[in-house]
Amino acid sequence: MGFSTIGATLIIGISIIAMLSIFSTEILPVVFDINDSYRDLENRILEKSQTSINITNVTLSNVGGNLLLNVTVKNTGSVSLNTSDFSILVNGTKKSFTATKSVIHPEKEAIFTITVSSSGSKRIKVITYNGVADYAEYGG
Amino acid sequence: MGFSLTSTHLIFFITAISLAGIVSGIFISVTMNISNEFSKKGQSLADEINIDFQIINDPDNIPETSGYYIFYIKNTGENKIVTDNETFQIFIDGNLISKSKYYLTPDHIYPYEVAEIHVDNSTISSGTHKLKAVGPYGISDTFIFTI
Numbered sequence: 222m223g224f225s226t227i228g229a230t231l232i233i234g235i236s237i238i239a240m241l242s243i244f245s246t247e248i249l250p251v252v253f254d255i256n257d258s259y260r261d262l263e264n265r266i267l268e269k270s271q272t273s274i275n276i277t278n279v280t281l282s283n284v285g286g287n288l289l290l291n292v293t294v295k296n297t298g299s300v301s302l303n304t305s306d307f308s309i310l311v312n313g314t315k316k317s318f319t320a321t322k323s324v325i326h327p328e329k330e331a332i333f334t335i336t337v338s339s340s341g342s343k344r345i346k347v348i349t350y351n352g353v354a355d356y357a358e359y360g361g
Numbered sequence: 362m363g364f365s366l367t368s369t370h371l372i373f374f375i376t377a378i379s380l381a382g383i384v385s386g387i388f389i390s391v392t393m394n395i396s397n398e399f400s401k402k403g404q405s406l407a408d409e410i411n412i413d414f415q416i417i418n419d420p421d422n423i424p425e426t427s428g429y430y431i432f433y434i435k436n437t438g439e440n441k442i443v444t445d446n447e448t449f450q451i452f453i454d455g456n457l458i459s460k461s462k463y464y465l466t467p468d469h470i471y472p473y474e475v476a477e478i479h480v481d482n483s484t485i486s487s488g489t490h491k492l493k494a495v496g497p498y499g500i501s502d503t504f505i506f507t508i
Contacts (some may be wrong), residue, residue: 225374229381240392247396251403258410261439266412306473308435313422315433315475344391344422350473352415352437 269351275299276347276357277330281340292334292357294347296325304331306350311335311343409498411436416504417475417492423506429463429479432504434494436470442497444476445471451480452493493508 278293289313296302304320322331337343344357417435424431436442444465451458462481470476478494487508495501 225370228374232378232381232385236388237387241387243389243392243396245422247400247405251400251407254407255403255410256441258407265437265439272420304390306474308417308433310419310422310433312415312424313419314424314431315477344419346417346419348417348435350437352417352435354417356419 264297265351268300269353271349272302272349272353274302274347274349274353274355276345276355279343279345279357281337281343281359283299288337288340290337290343290345290359292333292335292345292347293330294325294333294355295330296327298353299327301326302349304333308348309332309333309335310346310348311337313344405498408440409500411439412442412497412500414442414494414496414500414502416492416502418504418506420504420506423508425482426479428482430482430485430508432478432492432494433475433478434470434478434496434502435475436472440474441469441471443474444496448497449478450495451478452495453485454490455481455493 259341271295275295275297277291277295278291280291280292282289290308294307299340302325304323304325307318307320309316309318316335316337318335320331320333322329325331333347345359346354346356347357394443400499413436414434415437418435429490437454442448446464448461449465451463460481464479466477466479480492485508489505491500491505493503493504
């Protein structure tokens with residue numbers, strides 16, 4: 222009876238250790254992943270609330286026969302913005318662009334240059350990486 | 362009598378060890394199942410939290426090309442989003458649009474990239490409408506626009 226108890230206890234003890242091992246190797250990484258995801262979400266919400274832009278000037282110039290729309294954007298928020306992550310719509314259509322800076326720090330400006338096919342009135346929407354946007358109209 | 366006592370002890374021992382083995386096996390099996398399900402559910406939750414997108418069109422200027430209105434969705438989350446008409450469902454004014462009436466391009470977008478939803482213009486009349494795009498894990502964005 223003594224051996225039976227010791228043997229059974231030993232088997233159950235080993236199985237409890239195995240269960241704890243399975244739990245820690247399978248579940249803990251997922252808990253950490255979820256924790257990281259919530260932290261990222263919190264950062265995204267915080268950064269969005271701290272992001273703000275203002276289109277301060279729009280000009281149209283003819284350079285060598287190419288019509289170039291120059292859109293000056295000021296970072297009026299408190300988060301630095303990568304210009305490569307911006308999106309620009311001209312009259313509703315997404316356009317490719319070049320920018321004078323790769324990063325716009327708070328209270329600084331960058332000029333975005335877009336090639337357009339015609340003069341005339343333009344409605345411009347500039348969107349940051351996190352969806353914060355500003356509109357401007359160019360009268361032509 | 363002596364042999365009988367030994368046999369009884371042996372039977373008790375074998376029974377105890379067998380029962381302990383069965384109980385341990387069940388415990389480990391249940392733990393593995395719970396761990397696997399929790400792991401899958403947890404990974405799914407982490408992915409869901411990391412996915413976000415936004416419709417970025419100018420609501421007053423919806424571009425139209427080759428019989429399709431174009432809506433832009435920007436990946437504002439942390440994960441790659443698969444963009445096809447299996448992962449995205451489109452509702453116009455609350456009505457689900459048939460998969461044959463829209464397509465997306467490209468087939469995936471990384472964070473901060475933009476995809477296009479091309480919606481057959483026969484599904485949208487002139488006037489003001491509400492578009493709802495429902496993406497992976499039921500993440501959605503709603504956009505009011507005027508044609």
